[in-house]
Amino acid sequence: MKKLSRRSLSVSLSAVCIAAAMLCSASLQAAEVGVAQTAAAAKGTFKEWVEAIAIPNDSIVAADIQRNTAWFEQAFKRRGFRTQQLANDGKPMLFAELPGNKAGATTVLFYAHLDGQAVTPSEWQQESPWKPTLKQRNAAGQWEALPIEQLYGANPNPEWRLFGRAAADDKAPILMMLAAFDALKASGVTPSVNVKILLDAEEEKGSPSLGKVIDQNQALLKADLLVVLDGPMHASNLPTLVFGNRGVAQATLKVFGPRQDSHSGHYGNYAANPAQTMARLLASMKDDDGRVTIAGYYDAVKLDDESRRVMRAVPDDEVALRKRLGIAQAEKVGQNYQEAMQYPTLNVRGMQAADVGAKARTIVPGEAIAELDLRTVPETDPQVLLGLVKAHIEKQGFHLVNGRPTDDERARYPKLAAFDYARVSASSMAVRTDLASPIGKWLRSAFVKTYGKEPVQIRMMGGTVPTGAMVGALKIPFVIVPLVNADNNQHSANENMRLGNYIDGVQSLTGILTEPFPAK
Numbered sequence: 001m002k003k004l005s006r007r008s009l010s011v012s013l014s015a016v017c018i019a020a021a022m023l024c025s026a027s028l029q030a031a032e033v034g035v036a037q038t039a040a041a042a043k044g045t046f047k048e049w050v051e052a053i054a055i056p057n058d059s060i061v062a063a064d065i066q067r068n069t070a071w072f073e074q075a076f077k078r079r080g081f082r083t084q085q086l087a088n089d090g091k092p093m094l095f096a097e098l099p100g101n102k103a104g105a106t107t108v109l110f111y112a113h114l115d116g117q118a119v120t121p122s123e124w125q126q127e128s129p130w131k132p133t134l135k136q137r138n139a140a141g142q143w144e145a146l147p148i149e150q151l152y153g154a155n156p157n158p159e160w161r162l163f164g165r166a167a168a169d170d171k172a173p174i175l176m177m178l179a180a181f182d183a184l185k186a187s188g189v190t191p192s193v194n195v196k197i198l199l200d201a202e203e204e205k206g207s208p209s210l211g212k213v214i215d216q217n218q219a220l221l222k223a224d225l226l227v228v229l230d231g232p233m234h235a236s237n238l239p240t241l242v243f244g245n246r247g248v249a250q251a252t253l254k255v256f257g258p259r260q261d262s263h264s265g266h267y268g269n270y271a272a273n274p275a276q277t278m279a280r281l282l283a284s285m286k287d288d289d290g291r292v293t294i295a296g297y298y299d300a301v302k303l304d305d306e307s308r309r310v311m312r313a314v315p316d317d318e319v320a321l322r323k324r325l326g327i328a329q330a331e332k333v334g335q336n337y338q339e340a341m342q343y344p345t346l347n348v349r350g351m352q353a354a355d356v357g358a359k360a361r362t363i364v365p366g367e368a369i370a371e372l373d374l375r376t377v378p379e380t381d382p383q384v385l386l387g388l389v390k391a392h393i394e395k396q397g398f399h400l401v402n403g404r405p406t407d408d409e410r411a412r413y414p415k416l417a418a419f420d421y422a423r424v425s426a427s428s429m430a431v432r433t434d435l436a437s438p439i440g441k442w443l444r445s446a447f448v449k450t451y452g453k454e455p456v457q458i459r460m461m462g463g464t465v466p467t468g469a470m471v472g473a474l475k476i477p478f479v480i481v482p483l484v485n486a487d488n489n490q491h492s493a494n495e496n497m498r499l500g501n502y503i504d505g506v507q508s509l510t511g512i513l514t515e516p517f518p519a520k
């Protein structure tokens, strides 16, 4: 295939314009990216997309994962890829590589996942989550089904959506990738980078074996850069690059009161209530603005002016966000939503002390429990953060016990607590790539050329995705390129993918694949 980047295509079109005595308009140049070709290629994969969604993909069922892996293997093979199923206890992952790799060229590993979240079919407003259903929004704002044949018509409406489990998360980006290669082939263009693809089979279960599978296939997966095709785009639906994700750690805090639940009449004012002791302890960890007051908790996080500029430029509608959350004001951890995501959290995810509602009894409870989660950041090891919390608890005068306090401990210490946490797995670790890194520059340049403007850049998203396992095992820089509409209901009922996003996604990928690395 003839190598023809968008830039050289632009030059040759310009030459044609000059030859045609300047009859060409600027619009011809704007069409250089092959918008029509990528759209045609995108539509050309709609049948395969429907076929792929129809294969159930909850990784609890190994046989279903095998069917998915086999289906995607054939789809890549049809396009000339060399493929290999990577053994993973009956739930094979898929590796695909475009032959003809150029020695010395940059190799990019694209990651996506073929498994999906579990479903509760009764919650879906269609026959089955595995029967992809085309829908349009009616005048009343309700989604109504259209004959699936309309998806394959000449001009499907970009506002229509295809509903089904994994329609967006994460089968759409895989199909978009297939379409992008169809578009390149139809244009006689070869990618500017060497391409490898890895499809995870257990992402929705936290990718427990991803690190292991990568370690077993290090030579095969060796690459210079990692591009993660997963997650939703920014809520504005503008092209988005995500440079990192927070990690997550969990801990259980128990505060002990009397040996057992005790009569609140006989022992109120005498035996300290662990729920109130717990409340004071938790309150000592944060100020009224929501900032963690534990010494050293935020110390490693340093935000420079450029990072702050990038975060301010994200078109978040915080008024709408607060309205959606139903809160009058935000906590003051960061100057805006994006900045708040750059700091570790200390979150109470559940609390209990005896029973509530009709079951509530007149007792001083024997213990109070708070389940905590910490969204962590790359600057501080989660064990260090957990250690700071632990030290803070002890500083408040608590004696920490293992399990339940012994009689001796009950006799000696007025304030007893237990603080338990496990080591954080690689897939739950925070990771981040610098905004100014070569991979960031490369992807930004691809998007600017494709769309004529800077993408939305998320320095670090708040949630956790298992990039930590990949980055830990491959030791290469990564960026997440989300391609699906933010309102796709991923992980819940009625998951859907907007057709316009699918077509744009193919264009984004075509732009990335033809962008030379490093960007000029």
Ligand SMILES: [Zn+2]
Binding pocket: 113, 169, 170, 203, 230, 231
């Ligand atoms: Zn996903």
